[in-house]
Amino acid sequence: MTTGADLLELSPVMPVVVIDDVEDAVPTARALLAGGIGVIELTLRTPVALAAIARVATEVPEIVIGAGTVTSPAHAKEAAGAGAKFLVTPGTTDAVLDAAFATGLPFLPGASTVSEAMRLAERGLTALKFFPAEASGGAAYLKSVAGPLPGLRFCPTGGITAATAPDYLALPNVGCIGGSWLTPKKSLADKDFATVERLAAEAAALAR
Ligand SMILES: O=C(O)C(=O)C[C@H](O)[C@H](O)COP(=O)(O)O
Numbered sequence: 001m002t003t004g005a006d007l008l009e010l011s012p013v014m015p016v017v018v019i020d021d022v023e024d025a026v027p028t029a030r031a032l033l034a035g036g037i038g039v040i041e042l043t044l045r046t047p048v049a050l051a052a053i054a055r056v057a058t059e060v061p062e063i064v065i066g067a068g069t070v071t072s073p074a075h076a077k078e079a080a081g082a083g084a085k086f087l088v089t090p091g092t093t094d095a096v097l098d099a100a101f102a103t104g105l106p107f108l109p110g111a112s113t114v115s116e117a118m119r120l121a122e123r124g125l126t127a128l129k130f131f132p133a134e135a136s137g138g139a140a141y142l143k144s145v146a147g148p149l150p151g152l153r154f155c156p157t158g159g160i161t162a163a164t165a166p167d168y169l170a171l172p173n174v175g176c177i178g179g180s181w182l183t184p185k186k187s188l189a190d191k192d193f194a195t196v197e198r199l200a201a202e203a204a205a206l207a208r
Helices: 024-035 049-059 075-084 092-102 113-122 138-145 163-167 185-189 193-204
Strands: 013-017 039-043 066-068 086-088 127-130 152-157 177-179
Touching: 013 193, 024 039, 024 049, 024 193, 039 049, 039 138, 049 066, 049 075, 066 075, 075 092, 075 113, 075 163, 138 163, 152 177, 163 177
Parallel strands: 013 039, 013 177, 039 066, 066 086, 127 152
Antiparallel strands: none
């Protein structure tokens, strides 16, 4: 896996995971894998996120671990140092973009407008995160941009559920979708990794 485009092919659903207790990182990754999901976007939203990425990278090498919520140049560097194999940003500034390129890792830069997407395409980036997907117009929006921007493919994320996922996955310019529903906050708090595995299996079965 060397490019952002490759990231879109790993799974129909990219699980977006928030880890509050670092001890949950490895069992969560194992549960996702057991359900058939081979990738995880672990968000840099909690104090333990970098440690969680490091643990998964070391202890569950079969899953492709990436860092989400990369919103600063420091995040990009720290995530790479922790062992992240890819980066995802919710939106894109020049500084974050430069830092992401500097890591040498594949990444999905966030965009929510046609102009943002075109700017990223000018930098050679054709696999983008569309965030926040539902609030920005959802599947209908992405369907509309496929005509003028045929070279771009997206990972829509934000407000997507198991019920709305098929609408996105049916679009030719959607490679995969991102969502947090595979790892509910309550399931992790209850150490209920069986539920994570079940939700992962249902997501892995979604057709593209
Ligand atoms: O943290 C980031 O980098 C983000 O871009 C935000 C997440 O992608 C969404 O919050 C996904 O979460 P749901 O909407 O619950 O599926």
